Amino acid sequence: QVQLVESGGGLVQAGGSLRLSCAASGRTFSIYTMGWFRQAPGKEREFVAAIIWSSGTTVTTDSVKGRFTISRDNAKNTVYLQMNSLKPEDTAVYYCAASRGRLLGAQATFSGGYGYWGQGTQVTASS
Secondary structure (H helix, E strand, C coil): CCEEEEEECCCEEECCCCCEEEEECCCHCCCCCCEEEEECCCCCCCCEEEEECCCEEEEEEEEHCCCCCEEEEEEHCCEEEEEEEHHHCEEEEEEEEEECCCHHHHHHHHHCCCCCCCCCCEEEEEE
């Protein structure tokens, strides 16, 4: 089993920045891909970004490109989401996810490909 714990959410003004962290524990050697998803009230969960654990290859959804950056620290078994220039429409609960599969490109954008999920952290960007 893999356990994921997110941190770093909060309330910021539009234009501000936050960095989310997701610490993985347990059978972390089985993780190939980690991702971030978000879910706003009344909306479906949507893909934000993903990273291949070994190579660092990333994929990011168009709506956050140039503003959000996903990265990882292998030694700490932690993945990060640096969020800059936050907009009110970025307000959501952000979830960290891990997959035992090596998800490439569009494969990484489907929540069904991930078998492990964190509890979520609230991000609110006020206008």
